[in-house]
Amino acid sequence: MADAPTTADAQKQAPASALRPRPPKSPTRVPKLDPLQGELSRRAFVWHGMAGFITLLTLCFMRFFFPRTLFEPKTRFTIGYPSDYGFGVDTKWQQKFRIWVCRGASGLFVIYARCTHLGCTPDFKPAENKFKCPCHGSGFDTEGINYEGPAPKPLLRCHLELDPTGQVVVDTLNLYDYEGNKAFKGVAPASSGPLLAA
Ligand code: FES
DSSP states (O other): OOOOOOOHHHHHSSOHHHSOOOOOOOOOOOOOOOOHHHHHHHHHHHHHHHHHHHHHHHHHHHHHHTTTOOOOOOEEEEEOOOOGSSSSSEOOOOOOOOOEEEEEETEEEEHHHHTTOOOOOOOOEETEEEOTTTTOOOOOOTOEEEEEEEEEEEEEEEEEEOTTHHHOEEEEEEEEEEESOOOSSOOSSSSSEEEEEE
């Protein structure tokens, strides 16, 4: 009968690493908070907040030095000499001043390019020789008379006069209806009207 293995035999068979005593586990390290660093970040936060607040106050203060101006197109301006405009419709001022300069049998007049239906800006259609509103289809002839679509009345005309150099001055605040009656109660212009015979 074989002898039972003794402790000495077991120690002989076990690997050396298993027999080596393990070092005691070091306690888990809890990182220490640096109180100085926390204080610094708190200070930085406060400083940034104060800097933002001061900047905002400065901007609000500086706002009072700038005028509250609306940059709208001029309502009174010159467009050159009457001889610069031939018979028919000239659209070169449509974008800048919202007007068309027209010359008919009776002379020079300027139509204000605002549809009398709901105020859209019509386009001039040279092929059809008419003004056509893109919004609801109103049509006006070259005198500005409405003849199709929902527009209830003709286009308005601007006040015209000549300055001392002979150039045409247009005033889009003083408008007239087709018959030459004042369309709005404004300050009456000193001279001339919606038509220049020149
Ligand atoms: Fe011109 Fe309606 S706004 S047709």
